Amino acid sequence: MSVGEVTRAMHGDHDAFAALIGSAANRLFALACLILRDSDRAEDATQEAFVRAWREMPRLRDVARFDAWLRRLVVNACYDEARRVHRRAEVSLVHLSDRGISDSSSAFAETDRVDRAFRRLPIDQRTVLVLQHHFALSHSEIADTLGIPIGTVKSRVRYGAAAMRASLDADDRVSTASSGRTA
Amino acid sequence: MTDPRFNSDLDQLLGRWMDEVAPEQAPTRLLEETFARTMDARQAGTLLRSFDLRPLSRLAMSAAAIVVAISLAAYLFAQDGRFGGHVVPTPSPAPTFPSPSPTTFASRNFRVPISISLPNGWETTGDGPGIVNLGLSRLGLDAAIVNLAVVTVRGPMPSDPWVPWPDDPWTWLGERPEFQTIAQRTIEVGGLSALVIDVETVPDQISDTGDWLKFGIGPSDGFNLRGPSPERWHFVIVKTGVETGIVAVMGASPYTFDEGSASFDGVLATLQFR
Numbered sequence A: 001m002s003v004g005e006v007t008r009a010m011h012g013d014h015d016a017f018a019a020l021i022g023s024a025a026n027r028l029f030a031l032a033c034l035i036l037r038d039s040d041r042a043e044d045a046t047q048e049a050f051v052r053a054w055r056e057m058p059r060l061r062d063v064a065r066f067d068a069w070l071r072r073l074v075v076n077a078c079y080d081e082a083r084r085v086h087r088r089a090e091v092s093l094v095h096l097s098d099r100g101i102s103d104s105s106s107a108f109a110e111t112d113r114v115d116r117a118f119r120r121l122p123i124d125q126r127t128v129l130v131l132q133h134h135f136a137l138s139h140s141e142i143a144d145t146l147g148i149p150i151g152t153v154k155s156r157v158r159y160g161a162a163a164m165r166a167s168l169d170a171d172d173r174v175s176t177a178s179s180g181r182t183a
Numbered sequence B: 001m002t003d004p005r006f007n008s009d010l011d012q013l014l015g016r017w018m019d020e021v022a023p024e025q026a027p028t029r030l031l032e033e034t035f036a037r038t039m040d041a042r043q044a045g046t047l048l049r050s051f052d053l054r055p056l057s058r059l060a061m062s063a064a065a066i067v068v069a070i071s072l073a074a075y076l077f078a079q080d081g082r083f084g085g086h087v088v089p090t091p092s093p094a095p096t097f098p099s100p101s102p103t104t105f106a107s108r109n110f111r112v113p114i115s116i117s118l119p120n121g122w123e124t125t126g127d128g129p130g131i132v133n134l135g136l137s138r139l140g141l142d143a144a145i146v147n148l149a150v151v152t153v154r155g156p157m158p159s160d161p162w163v164p165w166p167d168d169p170w171t172w173l174g175e176r177p178e179f180q181t182i183a184q185r186t187i188e189v190g191g192l193s194a195l196v197i198d199v200e201t202v203p204d205q206i207s208d209t210g211d212w213l214k215f216g217i218g219p220s221d222g223f224n225l226r227g228p229s230p231e232r233w234h235f236v237i238v239k240t241g242v243e244t245g246i247v248a249v250m251g252a253s254p255y256t257f258d259e260g261s262a263s264f265d266g267v268l269a270t271l272q273f274r
Helices: A003-010 A014-036 A039-059 A063-084 A105-119 A123-133 A139-146 A150-182 B004-021 B028-040 B055-079 B169-175 B257-268
Strands: B103-106 B114-118 B122-127 B131-136 B141-147 B179-189 B192-201 B211-214 B222-224 B232-239 B245-252
Touching (some): A003 A014, A003 A063, A014 A063, A014 A123, A014 B004, A039 A063, A039 B028, A063 A123, A063 A139, A105 B004, A123 A150, A123 B004, A139 A150, B114 B122, B131 B257, B169 B179, B169 B232, B179 B232, B179 B257, B192 B257
Antiparallel strands (some): B103 B114, B122 B131, B131 B141, B141 B245, B179 B192, B192 B232, B232 B245
């Protein structure tokens, strides 16, 4: 991100805005995909956030905080999207054809197991875990991104990790029991 | 106590899983559609800036201005033959369309019996014991009139308990970190003096997006600050007694606030306490 591009975008320069968004799009789309676990919804949320960013650019108070501000817009758009689709059943679809042939069945099973546990988390816990583990943000950076106290970030991380652990343990117990029955 | 070794394993597991499932690239369509939309979207506060035109646009604007000036001169000339001493036939009057007559709303369930006229596209969308909902779809506005007697609000500090509608709402709003007071004045509503307060939300200071004003006890009986857009709020407080009256509230984006609040005040000017 260049301060000059942000400043020009704030003054209505579309090319500068396109450059800013172009360089951030991949990682912010990944952020939305991880939070929502649905690429179509992630695309909608990311697009809404980018359009909102364009409209609200002149109101950005601190040019240096553009990245955190844009990330926050994407997270908020994900929250909006999640609320909108809350009534729909969440179906975990894994496209086997998308995966490499070298994937072993055990690796696939682990991915699926973590995916199921992650989907069970509330969206605010998913968000802090994604920002911490995939974006390597510190707790204070996450607090800054989300506009919440650092204590809230820590508790969401703690509760999210505990819920993941409980969910994975429960899955282990179920699979152990079922393999015991079939043995 | 949490087993740190297990947490570390979980951290690694999550990190690996996210690296594996996160897409590496955003779809091209995402950027194409975004830019198509932003080309047509106006930025906040750019009404005046839109006159900062590039040379080609200035030329086009000059040409348009000349056309308008010629048209205006021709119109005036046709209206009144004094220009150049010519007498021209008087054009038939331009057709006029009757403005839609305002509809009248009289509350049935709202505990403060009121009636209002709804001109210019305003419509009521709800009539409950604690609230009358109004909307103006042309500007995408939502507004409400709530029963002051049952309103509770968050205390001045985030840790403070809920309190009844404050005697001095200007001070209360000024003390809430998520609001910045803009202006206050008085108008007349229902034959009574009404206090008007305009505030702006301060996005950086919103730490709690839950309700900040409640007019009932249900989960959706309140106003909250969800959503990233900075918004402005327009309050019109009319007291009919020490602890009775109404609080009219309208939230709007900065683009529609001035027009919306003026239009809403126009609706409130027709309010009558029955």
